[in-house]
Amino acid sequence: MSKLPRNLPTRDPQARTFPSAWKNSYFRRNYDENRGGYVCPDCDKVFCGPADFRRLEAEHIKPQADGGLTVWENLILLCKPCSLAKRKKDRARRRQSF
Numbered sequence: 001m002s003k004l005p006r007n008l009p010t011r012d013p014q015a016r017t018f019p020s021a022w023k024n025s026y027f028r029r030n031y032d033e034n035r036g037g038y039v040c041p042d043c044d045k046v047f048c049g050p051a052d053f054r055r056l057e058a059e060h061i062k063p064q065a066d067g068g069l070t071v072w073e074n075l076i077l078l079c080k081p082c083s084l085a086k087r088k089k090d091r092a093r094r095r096q097s098f
């Protein structure tokens with residue numbers, strides 16, 4: 001079952017992208033009070049404020065190419081460099097598994 005927070009709009013799990021309201025909510029829910037911002041889970045950099053928020057990408061934890069769905073549980077926010085690195089890594093891993 002989806003653990004989508006109640007105040008958020010539902011999304012077709014097959015949709016390509018996450019709604020911006022989800023990205024917003026994820027950012028606020030995972031805001032680290034001690035460090036004063038959202039900490040990118042991959043590079044540990046702190047992001048705070050609207051300008052930094054725009055530097056974060058809503059990513060699928062399990063890539064769509066691997067059957068990952070556009071559901072709340074599969075959402076993660078990564079900074080742009082980490083998002084690119086993840087996509088590259090996921091692609092490389094898929095190539096290897098062929």
Ligand SMILES: [Zn+2]
Nearest residue numbers: 040043079082
């Ligand atoms: Zn990062």
